[in-house]
Structures are given as structure tokens and as C-alpha cells.
Amino acid sequence: MKIVEGLYYSTDHEWVKVEGENALIGITDHAQHNLGEIVYVELPEEDDDFEKEESFGVVESVKTASDILAPVSGTVVEINEKLEDSPELVNEDAFESWFIKIKLNDKSELDELMDSKAYEKFCAEEE
Template structure:
């Protein structure tokens, strides 16, 4: 059973969002890292890039395949987690402790379109 952390927002494409003031951290869920297997590369956007909700903003690559990262919220990328450049496996060992990008939210109401922990648990249950 995949771990789901309380207090985060979740997308159907298995990204999590943790709001912090007008910004938010975005990562991938335990379900996602487990489904992907050994993660060996994270293709991150650059600081200053705009990401648009429901559009691809990078990729997480396992040994076998590349999997798009889909933006759960819109906004300007204000930080990328440099630790993932040399340690992409951190997303396997601690998916909620390792964010991928920090975003300056352009529309905080987008958070309302995401699932809470309970709804995401139910969503994963059905997969």
C-alpha cells in the first residue's frame, strides 16, 4: 500500500503539492515512485520557466522509461531541487521529503481542483 501524506494536495497524475504562502512545492507521490521503479534521472525545468496546470513541465525517468511530470498548478518556477541532479533515487527513498520544483502560484484557487489525502487514497484504490 502506497504511503499518502496528510495535508498535501494531490493530482490524478500522482504529483503532490504543498502550499507555502504564495508558493508551493511540487513532487511525486509514493504511488508514482513505486510504479516507476528505480528513478535514474529527473528532467527539471529552469528557474523562471512558467508552468501551466495540466501541461508537462519535465520528466521523471526510471531505468526503463520516461514519464512526464504534469503540472498540478500554474505558476513561475522559482526553484528546482538540485539534490535530484546527483541523487534522483531520493524520489524513491523519500518521495514526500524531496520536492522537485518550487512554484510561485499564479492562481491559488487551482488548489481546489486537486484531491486531499483521503480522496487521493480512494483514487489510488481504484487503479
């Protein structure tokens, strides 16, 4: 299982990469592995607002469908349109295949997320 240092992680297996006032959000390698072959990704529209822990999309695999929860609140400034035509990119590299870019509402929400070491420990305890 791949875990990238320098990112923030949620207990729902989403990752956050901060870029100034914005953040990229995706699902972790652990999540894509557990989902199996991803066949569909539903993403929000640009300018949609999401509160922390609110569903902003859906990932469907051959096994199941799962909501993607916002680990932090913000406004969508960009979606990864590549995933609409090629959802399997998430299986190929979960950390390169971000879902949305948001403008952060409150950077202090990041303090409630895990760093890579804490996330690695969380995943080990979950299994």
C-alpha cells in the same frame, strides 16, 4: 503506500504542498513505486512559467520515462538541484524529494485537486 495528510494530489500522481504564495511539487509514493528505480530527473529552469497540466520535467526509471505535469500553474522560483545528482532520493522518500517550488498563479486551482483521503480512494480504485 505512503500518503501525507495536508497536501493536495493530482490524478497524475503529483503532490502539492502550499507554503504561503508558493508551492512545492513532487511525485507521490504511489508514482515512484510504479516507476521503479529512478535513474534520471530532468527539471526546468528557474523563472520558467507553466500552465496547469503542462509538462515541466521528466522522470526516467529503469522501466520507463514519464512526463511530470504541473498540477497548478505558476512560475518556478527554485528547483531541487539534489535530484540532478541523486535521482534515487525520490525512491527513498517521494514526499521529501520535491522537484520544483513555484509561485502560484491562481490559488483557486488547488480546489480542483484531491485531499489525502480522496487520493487514497483514487489509488485504490485505480488498482
